[in-house]
Every structure is written in structure tokens, then in C-alpha cells.
Amino acid sequence: MNLFKTLRKHQKWIIISVFIVVMITFIGGQALQALLTSRGPSNRVMATFGDGQKLRQIDIRSAYQQLEVLRQIGAERYLMSNDPIALLVGHILFENDRGFFLDAQFKRMIQQGQLMIKQEDLDKFFNRSNQEGPLYWILLLHEADKAGIAASRQDAIDVLRSNPTMFTPDGNASALVERVSSQLNISQQDIMEIFSRLLSIVSYVKTVTSNSNVTIPQIESQAGFAGTKLNAEYVRFGAESLRSEDEEVSEEVLQNQFAKYADIAQGNYTKENPYGFGYLLPDRVKLEYLLVNLSDIEAVxxxxxxxxxxxxxxxxxxxxxxxxxxxxxxxxxxxxxxxxxxxxxxxxxxxxxxxxxxxxxxxxxxxxxQDLLSAKMEDKNVDEFTSEDYKEYAADYADTAAKLTEKFGVSFYTGTTGYLDGRRLMMDPNIGRLEVMITNVTSLPLARYVFSVEELGSVKLGIYEGQAPKLYQNIGPLSSRYARVTGMVRVVEALPSSTAESLGTEYSTKHTSLNSSSDSDSMYKVRETVLKDCQSLKAMEKAESAAKKLIAAGQDWQAALEEINKELDSSISISNFTDQDIASAGQLKRLKFRTSSMPGSSAFVNNATVEKAVQDSIAALEDSQPKAIEVKEDLAWYAVRDVSISKPLVTEYEDSKLQLAAAFEITSSLESALEFLTADNILSRANFEPIEEPKE
Incomplete structure (x- = not known):
């Protein structure tokens, strides 16, 4: 049973309870006492939790009343002005419209490498209803009580007195509590008791999530990399530049290479696959487009x-x-x-x-x-449309373009792309960097949006990112800060990742075009990719021989390299690392989290993985004699000499360690709290079991 979905079944009862309590708030405390002692539907058991405790509608009403008291005294404001963990607690307990801004802030932190959490995991935290706060109040209080964490009434009073401006702008928190006490006919002692329960929840969440994933070696390692510089002289002999395109490879070798890596994604570096070979076909979309060049609009x-x-x-x-x-x-x-x-x-x-x-x-x-494209759907309920419905009522882009050109005197460009994976879509010269406006303040990269179609399922949009598009649904208008074009697109076909049937598998990868005369079709061919990899493996023998020959030549690398270039018919040159920053494993991990939400971003991670492998391999030769080394991730051999590493001063290292420890403590706790406070996890920890409501 999906606990999160079953909770939704009871949302009607929760809303009714909330409405009743709102009315009670205006009537006064005596009516509240009468309701709390009443019998009837309010005593109906909605669910069980913990060790079999019963959750009744009256409990939800009481919880809502307590949260309303807290809101009235500015406790919500207090949490929002506090540390990130308190802010998260405030978000799940109180109804508010700040979720969108919190979501955007955390996603920026992910993109900047400050949070190591996947975007889909962040979406799980925000995927909740505002009406569920009273339930989480009950369950989290139960957890805190079981853990033996309880703030006292005096703790609540002390917090209120020491931080008055965090509760009310005028800083007169005591007067605010007195006023709320009079309005709601509830004693100030009871108000402080309720506030102490909130502090207990916050303290409990902080205790459970504090520093949960941070280790001393992790901090020391990161601090050690900060300020570390690599210096070296090297020559790279890459297989791609030494590969002979005319070199024949037998069919047997090609078939064996293909069979070995057919179901592996390219760039998956392992001990069994150190070169990162892979021929698994990625998710792909075919797009129809209707575009206009902004310079053409300016011209008229x-x-x-x-x-x-x-x-x-x-x-x-x-x-x-x-x-x-x-x-x-x-x-x-x-x-x-x-x-x-x-x-x-x-x-x-x-x-x-x-x-x-x-x-x-x-x-x-x-x-x-947009009017022309939706003309056939004017009297239809598009909210219920399936992909087949959108296809049935889809307007022809070419006809639409002709009508727009006739009316505005501006040329429009239409066509259909080939099958584009995320990387190829982002590299499209016209639409690759465009975004889709979801709301007046929300936009999504086009690649992320189109790959969220249900036929793929590779991207799950967050609660504030709109609904995933259907096939043949018009997407747009497309825009970006530095856009050259605008217009509309639609996904007409979506192919999920799959294993190529054979070496003969091929498909079009044609991108959008604003010039019909150069509308050439590019193709991806599995056989060509496998052939290049086999030829590159053969070229590694040349690379090894050349690197070792250069090392054997002694000090005069320039003269020796000229001879090697003549033999190989190449133009390889000497390179240097000069005060090169050395990437840490943590930085690579953060890059993976930063790019995890974007289709095609694996190419960036692969490049970073190769760069780190090169740096690490060369850095390992510090203070050693010149040497030839193989970097398999880079499909290259290196001749390396004069390697030195400059490290930060002890004082700089210690300062860096302290700063990193503080940063790790905050971010690690925040990452843990985002997972700890998801709706599914709260319900699961509490053994929450809904009881079906009686049929009407």
C-alpha cells in the first residue's frame, strides 16, 4: 500500500476538520472545549500509528488548533527566520505559499554544488498537500516523545524573550502572546506549552539529522585538496589522433566488441570497462518545430x-x-x-x-x-487529453507558418528533427539553450521538459514545475535571455533507452534548421561507433610506443617529438600544468548531483571524470623520474616529467578545515533533513495505517 496515496483519500475529512476549527477560532475557546469533548463523527478512527495508537478526526482538529495558536503568536515567522532545519519543519507544518521559493532556492544550491541531493529526491520533500500539517504535527510529536526529546515550557518562554523580533516586527512578543490568549480564550501557559512542543519537534529533527554523514577523513581530504596545485610537463598521445580510419577490423572483432558493451552506457568507467565503452542507446525524442528568427522580426x-x-x-x-x-x-x-x-x-x-x-x-x-495551433481544440476539455487526442487535433506547423508569414511578413521555419538524446538536444544550434515558460516566474530548460514525457519517464517534474507534456502537445513559447529564435515545438515520438538490435542499427540525429538549403541529415550508426573504438584500441599500441620512445630520448624532448611526429604523421606538442587546481572526489560527486536533473548531462560528468583521472595519474608521479603512463579513461598514453605539487600552508590548511567542517555540518544536516521529512518517510516511520472510511 502506498501510504502517501492513501493519506490523500482522507483529505476531505481533514479539510472539513480544518474548516470547523477555523470557525471555532472565531467563536472562542468555550466552543472549542465543547467540541473536543463531543462524540459522534469526530471520534471516528481515521488511522492507526506507532504501536497501535488510534488517530481520530478530533485529534486532527486539535492539532490544527494548536498550529493555529502557533501561527497567531508568530511561531511560523520564527521558524522561517531560523536555521534551515527549522525552516523545513515550518514548511511541512504550516500552510503557506513559500514552497515555490524554497524549492527554487534549494535547486540553485544543487546546481551550485552546495547540496548533494538529487533533484527528484528534493521533489519528494515538496510533494505534499498544505492540509497535511496537522497530521505531521501529531506524528513528529510522537517520534520526539519516543526519542525522549522534550522542550519545557520555560524553554519556550526563554526563546520568546530572547528573540522577540523573530516573532513580531515590533519586537513586543509578550504583548502578542497576551493578545492571542485573550482572542482565543486560551491561557498564556497553554500557549507556551504548545510552543514548547514545536521546539521539541525542531530539536528532535536536528538531533537525528545533525552531522549524520560527515567524517573527519572527509573534511581532511577536502581541506587537503583546497589550495593544492599541480605542476608538470607532459605530452599526450591520444588514440583519437593516432587512429587510422582506413585500418580494417574484422567482423568477428566488431561483433565481439559490440556484444561485450551493447547494454552499457558510454562513459561507465569500471575495472571491467576502464575505457568506458558503451553502445546502449539513450532516451531520444523526435521534435516538430515552428520557429521564427528574432532578427527577422526586428527587420520588419x-x-x-x-x-x-x-x-x-x-x-x-x-x-x-x-x-x-x-x-x-x-x-x-x-x-x-x-x-x-x-x-x-x-x-x-x-x-x-x-x-x-x-x-x-x-x-x-x-x-x-498559439491561437492558430489550438483552434481545433477550442471546445474540447484539453485537461483530459491523451497523446492520441493531441495528435488528432494537432494543427499542421507548415500551414500555420504560412498563415503567420502572410499576416506579419516574417519568415517562419518548420521541420522535424531526428532522434535527439539529451546531449544532442542541448547542442542544437537554435533551440538547445531555450527554456519553456511554465508560469510567469518559472521556466524549465527545454531538454528537461521534453524528456519528462510519460513515454520515457527519465525525468520526473517537481510539484512546482508543471505537468509533463503529452506527445503532440504544443510546447512554448520558447525563450531565453540570449535567444536568437522563439517559437513552439512538440514531441512527436519518444524512444526509451534500449539495446541496439545489431551493428546495423542507425537513426537520424538531424537538428533544427533555419536554412532549408543546408538541411542535411546526420546519422548515428552503431557500426561506425564500434569501429572507431576498435581502431582506437589498436592506436593505443602506437601511443604507448611513442610515449616510451619520448621518455627514452632523455632531456631533448623537442627534437625527439619532431621525429615522432614525422613517423606518426601527427602534430603533437608539449603541454604543461602550471599551478593547476587538483579536483577532489567530492567535487566530482557534487558535479554529478548538480547535473543529475538534466538529460544528456552525463557527457559533462564523463569529461570531468577523464580530467580527474589524468590529474591523479600525473600527480602520482611527484618527485619521480620521467615516465610513460597510460590513462585508460582518456584513451591515451602520457609522457610525463618534472611533476611537483604545491600544498597549502599548515595555517591555511587548518583554516580551510574549520570552514569546511562548518559548511559540511550545515549542508549534510540539510540533506538528511530533506530526506527525513519527506511525507513517505514520516508515515513509514510512524507505521501509519489508514482505515478506510465507511462507504456513503
Whole structure:
């Protein structure tokens, strides 16, 4: 049984209870006492938890009343102004609209490498209903009590007195409590008792999640890498540059290579697969697109006249204050504004007017495009549409483009891409960096959004990221800060990751095009990929021989390398690491978490994995004689000499260790708390078992 789903079944009863308690709050405390002692439906058992304790509707009502008391005295404000753990507790207990902003803040922390938690795990924390706070209040209090963690009434009083401005802006928390006591007809002692329960929950969560994953070796290792620099001279002999495209490989070798790595993703480096070979086909989408070049829109805009520019200057003069001139006149811009002369800002004004008109026309064009594309669906309930429904009522992009061109005099570009995986979509020259506007303040990278179609299931959108699109559903308008194009796309086919049937498997990877004359089709061919890998393995023999020959040549690497280049018909040169930062394992791990939510991001992780392997292999030769080494992750041999590593001073190391320890404590506790406080985990720990409501 999915506990989270079964909880939803009782949401009606919870809402009814909440409504009743809200009315009670206005009526007063005597009515509350009467209700709490009443019998009837309020005593119906909704669920069991813990060691068989019964949860009744009256318990939910009582919990809501306690949370309402806490809200009235500013306890919610107190939690939101406190540390991150208290903030999380406040979010799950109190109804509020801050979830969107919290979600966005945590996702930024993930993208910046400050939190090592997958985005889908973060989404689990926020995937809850606001009405469930009273239930979590009951269950978390039960947990805290079992753990023997309980704040006293005096603790509550001390917190209130020492942090008054965290409860109310005027800092008069005592007066606020007195006022709430009078309004709700509840004693101040009882208010402090309820507040102490909240402090018990916060203390319990902090105790359980504090420093749960941090170890001293982890801190010392990270501190040791901070400030460590690598210096070395090396020559890289990469298999890709030494591979002979004309070299024949037998069919048997190709088949064996393919069979060995057919169901492995490329870049999966292991002891059994040190080179990271892999031919597993990734998730792919085929897109239809309707695009317009923003420069084409600008071309049909009337240039502003001199009168229009001067009028714009007069109306928006406050935007052209000369701060420097005001300072030179020993006054402030507010006391006596000094404006930049019109002549000095005329070109800037011209650009502003053009951009404004371009944005207005672009909005009009997109609005018209959306109307045309949805014309067949006007009288339909699209909320219930399936992919087949969207396909049935889909408007033709080419016809739509023709109508838009006729009306606005701007060229539109339509077509269908090949099968694009996440990396290829992000590399598309026209739409790869575009985003989909979900709300007025929320946008998602196009790659993340289109790969959330249910046919793939590789991306699960969060509660604040909208609904996953259906096949043939129009997606857009597309935009970004530095976009060259805008328009709409739709997913017309989605293929989940699979094993290629044979070496002969191939498919189109054509991207979008704004130039029909260069609409060439590119292909991915499994046979070509396997052949290149086999040829690269053979080229590793050349790389090894060349690296060892260079080492044997002694000090004069330049002359020896010239001879090697002649033999190999190559142009390999000497390179250096100069004060190169050495990446730590923790940094690589953070990169994986940062990019885990984006389809195709494995390519970035693979590149970072190879770079770290190269650094580690060369750093291991510190103070040793020149040597030839193989870096299998890089499919290359290296000739290396003069390796040295500069490490931070002891004082710098100790300072770094202290800073990292503090940072690790905060982030590790936060990561643990986000998991600890998910709805499913709370219900599971409490042995929460709903009891089916009687049929009406």
C-alpha cells in the first residue's frame, strides 16, 4: 500500500476538520472545549500509528488548533527566520505559499554544488498537500516523545524573550502572546506549552539529522585538496589522433566488441570497462518545430523617428541620470538630478525603442501562433487529453507558418528533427539553450521538459514545475535571455533507452534548421561507433610506443617529438600544468548531483571524470623520474616529467578545515533533513495505517 496515496483519500475529512476549527477560532475557546469533548463523527478512527495508537478526526482538529495558536503568536515567522532545519519543519507544518521559493532556492544550491541531493529526491520533500500539517504535527510529536526529546515550557518562554523580533516586527512578543490568549480564550501557559512542543519537534529533527554523514577523513581530504596545485610537463598521445580510419577490423572483432558493451552506457568507467565503452542507446525524442528568427522580426519593425526618440527621452528622463556629474557638483542625484545630454544617449534610446517594439510584435506573433495551433481544440476539455487526442487535433506547423508569414511578413521555419538524446538536444544550434515558460516566474530548460514525457519517464517534474507534456502537445513559447529564435515545438515520438538490435542499427540525429538549403541529415550508426573504438584500441599500441620512445630520448624532448611526429604523421606538442587546481572526489560527486536533473548531462560528468583521472595519474608521479603512463579513461598514453605539487600552508590548511567542517555540518544536516521529512518517510516511520472510511 502506498501510504502517501492513501493519506490523500482522507483529505476531505481533514479539510472539513480544518474548516470547523477555523470557525471555532472565531467563536472562542468555550466552543472549542465543547467540541473536543463531543462524540459522534469526530471520534471516528481515521488511522492507526506507532504501536497501535488510534488517530481520530478530533485529534486532527486539535492539532490544527494548536498550529493555529502557533501561527497567531508568530511561531511560523520564527521558524522561517531560523536555521534551515527549522525552516523545513515550518514548511511541512504550516500552510503557506513559500514552497515555490524554497524549492527554487534549494535547486540553485544543487546546481551550485552546495547540496548533494538529487533533484527528484528534493521533489519528494515538496510533494505534499498544505492540509497535511496537522497530521505531521501529531506524528513528529510522537517520534520526539519516543526519542525522549522534550522542550519545557520555560524553554519556550526563554526563546520568546530572547528573540522577540523573530516573532513580531515590533519586537513586543509578550504583548502578542497576551493578545492571542485573550482572542482565543486560551491561557498564556497553554500557549507556551504548545510552543514548547514545536521546539521539541525542531530539536528532535536536528538531533537525528545533525552531522549524520560527515567524517573527519572527509573534511581532511577536502581541506587537503583546497589550495593544492599541480605542476608538470607532459605530452599526450591520444588514440583519437593516432587512429587510422582506413585500418580494417574484422567482423568477428566488431561483433565481439559490440556484444561485450551493447547494454552499457558510454562513459561507465569500471575495472571491467576502464575505457568506458558503451553502445546502449539513450532516451531520444523526435521534435516538430515552428520557429521564427528574432532578427527577422526586428527587420520588419519601423525605425523610430527623431521626434519619437526625443519624446522617449523626455518621458523616461529619470533613466538617464548622470551619477558622476551629480557627484562632481557635490550634490545627490535625488536633490538635484543631472541628466545625460540627449545626444550622448540617442543610440541607446534607439536600441531601447527597437527592443520594445520587437518584444511587442514577438508577443503578438506568438499569441497568434498559439491561437492558430489550438483552434481545433477550442471546445474540447484539453485537461483530459491523451497523446492520441493531441495528435488528432494537432494543427499542421507548415500551414500555420504560412498563415503567420502572410499576416506579419516574417519568415517562419518548420521541420522535424531526428532522434535527439539529451546531449544532442542541448547542442542544437537554435533551440538547445531555450527554456519553456511554465508560469510567469518559472521556466524549465527545454531538454528537461521534453524528456519528462510519460513515454520515457527519465525525468520526473517537481510539484512546482508543471505537468509533463503529452506527445503532440504544443510546447512554448520558447525563450531565453540570449535567444536568437522563439517559437513552439512538440514531441512527436519518444524512444526509451534500449539495446541496439545489431551493428546495423542507425537513426537520424538531424537538428533544427533555419536554412532549408543546408538541411542535411546526420546519422548515428552503431557500426561506425564500434569501429572507431576498435581502431582506437589498436592506436593505443602506437601511443604507448611513442610515449616510451619520448621518455627514452632523455632531456631533448623537442627534437625527439619532431621525429615522432614525422613517423606518426601527427602534430603533437608539449603541454604543461602550471599551478593547476587538483579536483577532489567530492567535487566530482557534487558535479554529478548538480547535473543529475538534466538529460544528456552525463557527457559533462564523463569529461570531468577523464580530467580527474589524468590529474591523479600525473600527480602520482611527484618527485619521480620521467615516465610513460597510460590513462585508460582518456584513451591515451602520457609522457610525463618534472611533476611537483604545491600544498597549502599548515595555517591555511587548518583554516580551510574549520570552514569546511562548518559548511559540511550545515549542508549534510540539510540533506538528511530533506530526506527525513519527506511525507513517505514520516508515515513509514510512524507505521501509519489508514482505515478506510465507511462507504456513503
Amino acid at each position: 519593425i519601423a525605425a523610430p523617428t527623431d521626434n519619437e526618440m526625443e519624446e522617449y527621452y523626455d518621458i523616461n528622463k529619470s533613466n538617464f541620470i548622470d551619477q558622476q556629474a551629480a557627484e562632481n557638483e557635490d550634490t545627490t542625484a535625488l536633490d538635484k538630478p543631472v541628466y545625460k545630454p540627449y545626444a550622448s544617449v540617442a543610440s541607446e534610446i534607439r536600441r531601447m525603442i527597437i527592443d520594445q517594439r520587437k518584444n511587442e510584435l514577438t508577443s503578438e506573433i506568438i499569441s497568434e501562433a
